[in-house]
Amino acid sequence: MISLLNNLCGLLASAPHVPVEGGVGLHRKGSTFVTQHDMLFWFIFWLSVFFFVLLMGLSAYFIFKYRRRPGVPAQRSASHNTPLELTWSVVPLVILLGLFFWAFHVYMDMHMAPGDAEEINVTAQKWAWSWVYDNGAEAQETRRIADQDVPVFAVPADKPVRLIMHSTDVIHSLYVPDFRVKLDVFPMRYTTMWFEASKAGEEHYLFCAEYCGSGHSQMGAVIKVLEMNDYLQWKQDNTLDDALSPVELGGILYRTRGCNACHATDDRSGEGPGWAGIYGSERRFTDGSTTTADENYLRSQILDPSGRTLEGYRNVMPSYQGMPERELNALIAFIKSLSAKGREELDAVEEEIEAALEEAEEDENSQD
Amino acid sequence: MSASTHDDHHDVSYLHPKGGFFATVWDWMTTIDHKKIGVMYLFATLFAFFLGGVFALLVRMELFSPTKTIIDAVTEETVVTGQIFSPDTYNRLFTLHGAIMVFLFIIPAIPAAMGNFFLPLMLGAKDVAFPRLNLMSWYIYVTGAAFSLISILLGGVDTGWTFYTPYSIQGDEEHWRVVFMTTGVFILGFSSILTGMNFIVTVHKLRAPGMGWFDMPLFIWAIYATSIIQVLATPVLGVTVLLLTVERLFKVGIFDPALGGDPVLYQHFFWFYSHPAVYIMILPGMGIMSELIGVHARKKIFGYRAVAFSSLGIAAISFIVWGHHMFTAQGELASAIFSFLTFLVAIPSAIKVFNWVATLYKGSIALNTPMCYALGFLFTFSIGGLTGIFLGSLPTDLHLHDTYFIVAHFHYVMMGGTAIAFMGGLHHWWPKMFGKMYSERWALVGFALVFIGFNVTFFSQFLMGADGMPRRYATYVDEFMPFHRASTIGSWILALGFFVHLFVFVHSLIAGRKAPPNPWGGLTLEWTTDSPPIEHNFHHEPLVQHGPYDFDDVVPPHCDPADYPLPEPIESDSLKPGRTMH
CATH class of the missing domain: 1.10.287 (Helix Hairpins)
Known part of the structure; x- marks a missing residue:
């Protein structure tokens, strides 16, 4: 009981939260609607x-x-x-x-969406949004709201935007209060909505409005409105560079694929285990069996997470079946980079690569 | 007239114990007396209300602060982060709050508890048409409730009370608990159907001599309309949760898109029951309102027929508006049609409110606890009804759907409507049910706390909902914190109010002064018999000689004419006569 009381007194010490400027609500006039x-x-x-x-x-x-007054009856009146x-x-x-x-x-x-709308593909999953732009760009910046790192999506000002949305698991709902728009997102079906953001430079909250489980209230995002030129530049800047190293790419995918909804990069447990120190450690499953976490283990847990459930966790992770090999390898490399053993191995590989590159360069030079 | 002086044992109070403790318990367990069954329902639903209320307080407690939880229990770490429950625990809490309040409290509270007790009394009957079926309904209710409670004790369900697919059919660990919960709902449905059938037959066949359809109290009309919905709509819920259970257990694709099913189909099925069910919840409350306003304003209900027919009108239209729960989920044409029909259903409810207000005109209005609750209902239900216009209109619903605006709206209707009417009815009929008066002063204190607490709790939710705070959120952005804090503080005031009521009732049972047969000067038949009523309800079969609200012409039974003076007889032809004795 005392701890409860302490709670109530000490609640102002809340977690870090970077609010969007101007807040959220009826006073925000974010779209043409x-x-x-x-x-x-x-x-x-x-x-x-x-x-x-x-x-x-x-x-x-x-x-x-x-x-009512004593002795005074009600008056007659028409019934x-x-x-x-x-x-x-x-x-x-x-x-x-x-x-x-x-x-x-x-x-x-x-x-009725106008014909010239900018189309963005939206995927919802437990518990993250991912937007893929027409040039393949994906938001790489994150912002901390409601104690969760959420993506920051860009939209152009004064240009209709059409969202083509689907879900990979349960029903979600995309809601931007400042735009006054909301539409449910279904698995195995596309729904589309559109809006036109009215003022460049503004930011708005995006919430999931259809209950979807543990991470429902952290399934948010920030939408930032950019001038058309800045928007095009942003799309350029947010395409995944082919030259990224696997670990760097993995670090981006960790945020854009929604891993961060459940997994921390340190060793704290959320809905799923924190990733620090996982690689090379012994994992115990609910059926009592154990295995050492190597690349094969990580791969199978990403592609078929419901096959084996870790002790102390629930079987809630969605399958990432269909993830491109390059991304899969990048995520595994990123997870490896978070443990001492994996770090060593990666460093060794990197040294080898660097050595090989140097050699190749020398070869090139010598050919010139 | 006192029951205890009478020789025939059927003329003793129904509460009179039958021998020793065990004999009395056995007597209650096997009783086919509608009054005892009503009282058992009353205590069961009040217990459910208490349980659902505790869950609600925990939900509000969690939302006092915006942040996320790391761990489940109250430990050192939660003190640091300012959290009490994990999102998983929170999700279970709001699911259980909703499921318990809807299925175990609001749906059965007024029809099964007060309907059972007062429907035969107000009709002048000895019992309902099928007393044994009535007892069976009670045991079915208990069985269904037990299934729900088992699922809670085993760890609870986190799907929300709506069990939306495909969420509710995924996840292995919750698998069988959801099955328990939906099985409970399935069983509870049968209780509801059987009670409804019983009441319909009772109203048709067991009215006292002299009581035509339009001599029935409006409470009976409301219960009658409710029973029709119960019989016609509940089977759909039964089928729906059965399909859900089959899908979960045997992986048959019905609602789950991964198995080839359609999740929106589930929503159609669910709301096809659950929207009429909203009127199962509110219609009986409206019925109580008519009784309270009539008796405590000593006035014939203005536009009796309009009020009676609006109950039936609501029951009819309630079947064709379910799609307004799905404006963000279904096609444009369907949304447009359902929006149109939703605007129509507002009219009969509005008519009732206008009629109640008009009834107050030239009345003799007593501000006792039942009447304060009735007037409180006018206030809160009007807000609940008017905010419904925002939700029937398509563009505003797109903004407000699944936000706290909805939460506030349906609490203003369900709690500010039904639960407030239930409290009013309970205070109105308590002396009749248990033969004891309660402390008027403390009951009024309880009312004031409940009324203030309710409005503080839920009005702040309108504000944050309009600003975009989504519902079913365990954590939220800091911008909404002031509203959540106000709401949580309101919930404490509300809880305090209900505890005051609890003590008033317990005190009344232990030390209350004996209730006269007709403490408020009511004209309906339940006031003609003793308080508490005798086993067979009436000493002689009642003969109905006046309407239920002819306060202008009839001195109430068992009452001193000096306390309830009649107005001067009519002299002018310009005044329409009320119905007179004949």
Whole structure:
């Protein structure tokens, strides 16, 4: 109980969080939908306020005026009045029907993507978003929000963006409050949504809005809006360079493929084990068997994680079946680089490569 | 008139013990008396309410701070990070809160507890139409509840109370616990269906002589409409959770896309039941409202027929609006149609609210605990209903769907509506059920705490929901912290209020003053018999000679005319006469 109380007192010491500038909410007008949407929102708001105040005002007045007094009976009054009753049935009906058509109109606008939209492929998985741009670029920058490193995606300002979305496991939902857009993302099916960000230089939160398990509340992202030129440059900068070393590439994939949702790069356990020191260590499974973590072990755990479950963990990891060989090797190299044994091996390989390269260079030089 | 002086043993209070302790327990376990079954339902649902409430408090406690948890238990490390539960534990807590509150509390609370007790009494019947079936419904309820509790004791379920596929059919460890939970829901469905059938037949066949359809109290109309939904919609839920269970156990592809199924099909099935179920939850609350407003304002319910027919209208339309839970999941045309129908269903609810407010006009309004709850209902249910307009409208729903705005909206309807009406009804009928009065002053204190606590807890959720705070989040970005803190503090006030009520009721049972047969001056038939009622309800078969709300013309039974004076007889022709005795 005391620790609970301590908790309640010491809660302000919260984890690091880098908020987006301007926060999130109705005050942020991030997309071209906002004007229409908010006009409708506030109309309904004031309509509700009107009816609420009317009803509560009348009730309060009646409660006071006709409060019970000893010996004073209730007064006689009509117990129904057809014109009055018709009025308060028909008037709200007409208002609501009008609202329906207005809302439907706005909705259709929000649904029809213009033809010249910038298309981005979105993949959702437990518990990360990955966006692949038309030139193959993937966001490499991350930001810490809600105690999780999440990707920072770029979108162009003043240009429609169309997201083609699917999920690899369960239902997720892509939600950007500042844009007023949300759509569910399904496995084995594409859904598409579009928006047009209105102001370059702004940043916005992206949340997963459909419950998807342990990491649901950390399945976020930051969207940054760039001028078209900066956006094109960003796409260039974020294509994966063929010259990256496996470890460097693995470090990027660790963030862009969603590994970081469950695995730390130190030895802390999250939903899955931290990666530091894994390579070369002995792993124990729920069935009691053990194995030493080598490249084969890492490969099989990435491609077929439900085959064997580690003791102390749940069988929740999605399969990465279909991951390109280069990426698979890069991830394995990255995991190796996080343990002393793996580091040594990698260094040895690197030295060999460097030696070989030098040799080749010398050969080249000598040929010239 | 007092029961204890009567010779015939059927004329003693139904609470009169039958011999020793074990004999009494056996008597209760095997009773076919609708009142005892009602009381057993009351305590079972109150226990479920307590359990669901504890889970809710833990959920709110976790959300007091925004950050992530590293580990499960309360240990040194959690003190440092400011966390109490891991996301996994948190996910179980909100799932159990939802599942328990919906399936074990709100759905059965009013129909099964108060409906069982008062439906036959208000109709002037000796019991429901099928008393043994009624006892069976109770045991089915207990069995279903046991399955759910077992799944909790074995570690709980983390799917959310909606069991959405494919999430609910993946993951090996939760595999069999979800099966337990859905089996529990399947069994509970039968209890609901049988109770509904029983009530429908009772209303049709067992009304006292002289009671036509439009002489029935509006509570009966509401329970009748509810029963129709229960009988027609619940089988769909049964089939759905059965399919879910089959899919989980035998890997038959129905909802899981990996097996060739369709996850949206599950949502259609689920909401085809669960949307009408929303009205299973709220209609009985509306029925209680009509009783409370009528009796405590001493006024004939304005537009009786409109209120009665709006119950049936709600029941009918409730079957064709389920798609409004899926505006982010289904096609545009379907969304448009469901949006249109959703706007329509708002009208009958609005009519009821207008009628209740109009009933207050020229009444004699007593501000006792039941009436305060009724007026509290007008306040909270109006907010719940009006915020529904935001969600029926397509573009605003796209923004608000699956945020705290939804959470706040349905708590304003389910808790601010049904649970508040339930509390009002409980205070209204408590003296009749247990023959004891309660401390009016402390009950009012409880009401004030509940009302304030409720609004603090849930109004802040509207604000953060409109700003985009998604629901079912164990952690959140710091921007939402002030709202979450206010909400959590509100939940403590709310809990305190319910504890005050608990003590008031316990005190009433132990030391309450004996209740008169008709403490509020009600005109419906339950007030004509003793408090608590005798075993066979009435000393003589009642003959209905006036309407349920003819307060202008009838001195309430067992009441001193000086306490309940009648208005002057009508002189002017311009005033429409109320229904008079004949």
